[in-house]
Amino acid sequence: MNYAADLPLWVALPVALLLLVGAGLGLTGSIGLLRLRSFYDRVHAPTLGTTLGIGCILLASMLFFSVVQTRFVLHEILILVFMVVTTPVTLMLLARAALHRDRAEQSPEVPPPLQPRQGAASATPTVSPPAAPSAASEESSSA
Amino acid sequence: MSAALLGWSVLAAQVMLAVAMCCAALRLLWGPRAQDRVLALDTFYVNAAMLLLVFGIRTGTNHYFEVALLITLLGFVATAALSKFLMRGEVIE
Numbered sequence A: 001m002n003y004a005a006d007l008p009l010w011v012a013l014p015v016a017l018l019l020l021v022g023a024g025l026g027l028t029g030s031i032g033l034l035r036l037r038s039f040y041d042r043v044h045a046p047t048l049g050t051t052l053g054i055g056c057i058l059l060a061s062m063l064f065f066s067v068v069q070t071r072f073v074l075h076e077i078l079i080l081v082f083m084v085v086t087t088p089v090t091l092m093l094l095a096r097a098a099l100h101r102d103r104a105e106q107s108p109e110v111p112p113p114l115q116p117r118q119g120a121a122s123a124t125p126t127v128s129p130p131a132a133p134s135a136a137s138e139e140s141s142s143a
Numbered sequence B: 001m002s003a004a005l006l007g008w009s010v011l012a013a014q015v016m017l018a019v020a021m022c023c024a025a026l027r028l029l030w031g032p033r034a035q036d037r038v039l040a041l042d043t044f045y046v047n048a049a050m051l052l053l054v055f056g057i058r059t060g061t062n063h064y065f066e067v068a069l070l071i072t073l074l075g076f077v078a079t080a081a082l083s084k085f086l087m088r089g090e091v092i093e
Helices: A009-035 A045-066 A076-104 A117-121 A133-143 B002-030 B034-059 B063-088
Strands: none
Touching: A009 A045, A009 B002, A009 B034, A045 A117, A045 B034, A076 B034, A076 B063, B002 B034, B034 B063
16 A cells, blocks of 8 residues: 555544444444344344445545545445445335235234224234235126 | 554554454355345445455555455445345336
8 A cells, every 4th residue: 555655643543443334333233234133123223334434445445546636536326325225225125025924924023913903892802914815895896 | 763653553454344344244154144244245245246346455556446446346236236225126227
């Protein structure tokens, strides 16, 4: 890294600090992914790395290349915007898929799906699929 | 002084990100169910993108940035498609 020898200290210090903070957040999120118990706990852990961790590393990269190349290097904002937009989308999709799968298997650690209003009015908590009466009515209407 | 500081911090960041990728890979191997594996794959992609950005700072070239951008794009598409598959049983309806 001989190109960094003439880098001033006021740039090297924040770049080093941002790199360490970003990598530490990524490591914390991955250890949380490894150590937490249930899936719904584990969904929260890697978001440390995917938002603040990669943000710190991108800030360090922007600062470093802006000083080394003596111009503004801002194309890392692309990755930052993309990660901020896509991380909630993917994790919500994944959590909904996991909830759907757990409910389909009637796992005891997730609540059952909300009953429709006429089902809630009847006192018996049936777990029968709510699609059956509508299918029957469709059959009767088509017949 | 600044070169030594930057070199050691880049090395420490690389080691931390490699350990983070090992944690994600272990969860990818152990994951009791499919959604755990998909989440571990997503974390793995993001850690790989961060590691490539740190490589870019180490070598001082801009090429690693483009690889990191590609990895984040492919990671989003892969995770979205796999979640859709877990939800519905097929990707494109």
